[in-house]
Amino acid sequence: MGMQGDFFQLLKAQGYQFGAEGQAGNGQEFTTATTILAFKYRDGVLVAGDRRATAGNMVMYDRTDKVLEIDRHSVMAIAGVPATAYEMVRILEHSFKYYRRTQLQELSFEGKLRAVSKLLKDNVAAALAGTGAVAPIFAGYDFEQESAKIFFYDILGAEFEGVEYAVSGSGSPTIRGILHYLNTWGDQPLHAMSEDQSAIQALRLLTSAAEFDSATGGVNREANLYPVIKLITREGVRTLPEAQLKQKFEASVSRFV
Amino acid sequence: MYEEPYKWVEAVGNRRHYLDEQFTQGSPVVALAYDAGILMLTVSKGTPKLYEIYDRLALGGMGHPADLEKLRFSLLEMAHVEGFNRSPSDVTGGRMVKYGIAPVIKQAFEEVFKAPFIVKILLAELGQKPGKDIFLVINYDGTFEEGPHCAVLAASKSVEQDMLTYLRKSGTAPLSLEQAVGTALQAWALGDRSQRSVQAAENGEGVAAGSPPPDAAGLYAYVREAVVEKILECAVLDRTWPGSSKYRALTAEELGRLLPQDIKKSSL
Numbered sequence: 001m002g003m004q005g006d007f008f009q010l011l012k013a014q015g016y017q018f019g020a021e022g023q024a025g026n027g028q029e030f031t032t033a034t035t036i037l038a039f040k041y042r043d044g045v046l047v048a049g050d051r052r053a054t055a056g057n058m059v060m061y062d063r064t065d066k067v068l069e070i071d072r073h074s075v076m077a078i079a080g081v082p083a084t085a086y087e088m089v090r091i092l093e094h095s096f097k098y099y100r101r102t103q104l105q106e107l108s109f110e111g112k113l114r115a116v117s118k119l120l121k122d123n124v125a126a127a128l129a130g131t132g133a134v135a136p137i138f139a140g141y142d143f144e145q146e147s148a149k150i151f152f153y154d155i156l157g158a159e160f161e162g163v164e165y166a167v168s169g170s171g172s173p174t175i176r177g178i179l180h181y182l183n184t185w186g187d188q189p190l191h192a193m194s195e196d197q198s199a200i201q202a203l204r205l206l207t208s209a210a211e212f213d214s215a216t217g218g219v220n221r222e223a224n225l226y227p228v229i230k231l232i233t234r235e236g237v238r239t240l241p242e243a244q245l246k247q248k249f250e251a252s253v254s255r256f257v
Numbered sequence: 258m259y260e261e262p263y264k265w266v267e268a269v270g271n272r273r274h275y276l277d278e279q280f281t282q283g284s285p286v287v288a289l290a291y292d293a294g295i296l297m298l299t300v301s302k303g304t305p306k307l308y309e310i311y312d313r314l315a316l317g318g319m320g321h322p323a324d325l326e327k328l329r330f331s332l333l334e335m336a337h338v339e340g341f342n343r344s345p346s347d348v349t350g351g352r353m354v355k356y357g358i359a360p361v362i363k364q365a366f367e368e369v370f371k372a373p374f375i376v377k378i379l380l381a382e383l384g385q386k387p388g389k390d391i392f393l394v395i396n397y398d399g400t401f402e403e404g405p406h407c408a409v410l411a412a413s414k415s416v417e418q419d420m421l422t423y424l425r426k427s428g429t430a431p432l433s434l435e436q437a438v439g440t441a442l443q444a445w446a447l448g449d450r451s452q453r454s455v456q457a458a459e460n461g462e463g464v465a466a467g468s469p470p471p472d473a474a475g476l477y478a479y480v481r482e483a484v485v486e487k488i489l490e491c492a493v494l495d496r497t498w499p500g501s502s503k504y505r506a507l508t509a510e511e512l513g514r515l516l517p518q519d520i521k522k523s524s525l
Contacts, residue, residue: 007337014338072500090341097502098337101309102330236499 007098008091008118018091019084019123019132035171035209035216036066036077038139039179040164040191041198044148044233045139047075048202050171050210051227052217053082062217067228071096072236074112074140079169080155084132088119109142113151113159120157127155135168141232148232164190171209171216178205195231199240200252202229207253219249268369276397277413279320279375281456285448286317286410288381289424290390291437294503295381295494298441300449300487307492309504311336311348313383315494319410320376320397328358328376345501350382354393354401363399373397377410383494383503387431411448413455419470420448438491439473439517446476449483477519491515 011018036049049066052059067077068089076092078085095115099107107115116138126132133155141148150162160166165179182201183190193201203219206227210218219226226245231238286299286306297317299306306325308316310332318325335357340348358378366373374397382391392408395401406429409420427440447470471479491507498505507515 007341010334010338011341016342069500072502094337094341097312098333101311102333104305104308 005099005102007095008115010098011091018087018119019126034066034079034169035167035175035206035213036079036137036169037167037172037175037179037202037205038077038137038150038152038162038165039183039198039202040148040150041193041195042191043195044141044231045150046198046202046229046231047077047137047139048206048227048229049077049169050206050217051225052215054215057214059217062220062223062225065228067230069230069237069239070112070140073143073232074109074138075230075232075237076116077137077139077168078134079136079172080134081132084123084126085134085136088116088123088134088136091119092116106143108144109140109149112140113138116151116153117157117159120153120155124156137162137166137168139232141234141236146234148234169216171206171213174212175205175209178208196248199229199245200248203227203245203249203253219253221246221249221254265369269367272366272369272373273398276373276375280377280412281452283319283412283452285412285416285420285445285452286319286379287407287420287424287441287444287448288315288317288379288392288409289407289432289437289441289444290387290405291434292387292431293434294496295383295390296434296437296441297379297381297492297494298438298445299490300445300484301490302487305490307490307506309492309502310353310380311340312345312501313494313503314348314350314353315381315383315492315504317379317381317410318376319412320374324374324376325378328362328374328378331361332358332380350380350391350393351403354380354395359395359399359401361399362395362397366398379408379410381408381494383496387496409444409448412452416448416451416455419451420444423447423470434493435515438512438515442480442517442520443473443476446479446483450476450479474519477517480520 034050038045038047047067051062051064053061053064067075070076070089070092076089092115096107096112123132135153135155137152139150150166152160152162152166152168164183167176207218210216226242229240284300288295288297297307297315299317304322306318308329310316316329332353335353336348362374365371377397378395380393384390391403393401393403394408407424409417411417411420423444432440491512493505493507494503495505
């Protein structure tokens, strides 16, 4: 069994249960809500997310990190129930490492996508009950195809490729339209933008989402609170530091609001 | 036939003798702390002997590849399950060895009806800060030793001792990676050379086992000859490396830059 390098199987063999039978939620409101987005730019893929977690009308937390680095070349952005989503991220992180270390080679990008689908499929019962619905975006660098790629999933585990961009979460309908408009009639298509331009667009998009979705957190300058933006290129995953976001926001976002 | 205690003791003694023989042809392994992490170095014939175990744990081995592979897998399983269920910081070399593989190796060694593991294992653990690194060495009978700064595997205790003395001569001041590669290569050459001369002496061939060890240049000359058609394997646990996994094998290009001038001349 270990020879297959499958960490998820190993966990199950040790008695670990994932996506246990969900009971219908009895009208309880669970922590959810989000806007996450990813699009291709000149050097790779940009993935960004707001930082708010809500339960019904209540804001649970305003410093959530929803854009999570799984390994040096892949990132998962999470929308939905964070408890399940974080558990998935932890399993994926260990699975990819375990595969690399046992098989002495990196898991292929396709293999990584399969691992995400499999977890979502195992989680269907909890997803339907409402206690564990997760609709993530998975982005990473595919060394076989030599390009960075974006995939998004529904809560049942169906996998779709975001050829230019992908969005998920309660605030996503707002910015989906903007992304389509920008990509089709903007000064330049998304994939031609520089790193600087794409970071500014990501900040603007998340600010727009927060404008129309109460469950998406915007920028809070007093609290020095900015979205999380990560860039994936051939060299690996990089997080834009808050100081840079602050500077970009003040120069190119706030004066337009 | 082994019911009587003294016969069991005799059987275990024979087993020790048999196992000692198995390592005489093996290539030594050197692990050494440098300013940004830990360097591991050996020369192999093709089967790799250095491996990544966990975020801050690396393994070096001597002995039978199939046995090493078996123990490597159980280390990987333990480390990942523990790291997932608790936290990566709970995956320590000490726990993996003391409660993990050392008892397994000891049991296999003492069950005289079954085959023992033909392995010696070195586990290096990268500390959060320089000077906090830990090196563990497990012998084929399950005994283990823990120490700071450096560790080695070689065919016999006396060769290991010589190599360690040589490594410690380099002082306690932190080495650069380049210096560490040089020092580790010299220690490797010293170990491999004395293993071979012991063997040669046993076979009644020329070289006296007691001939004085050569200087650095002499050791490099030895390396140049010894690595022909073999692979110089180098890996580091690099504290400055981004992300949680600190292990990486040094590429041929990096090695080209790091190797001492005397060695570069040859076609490594």
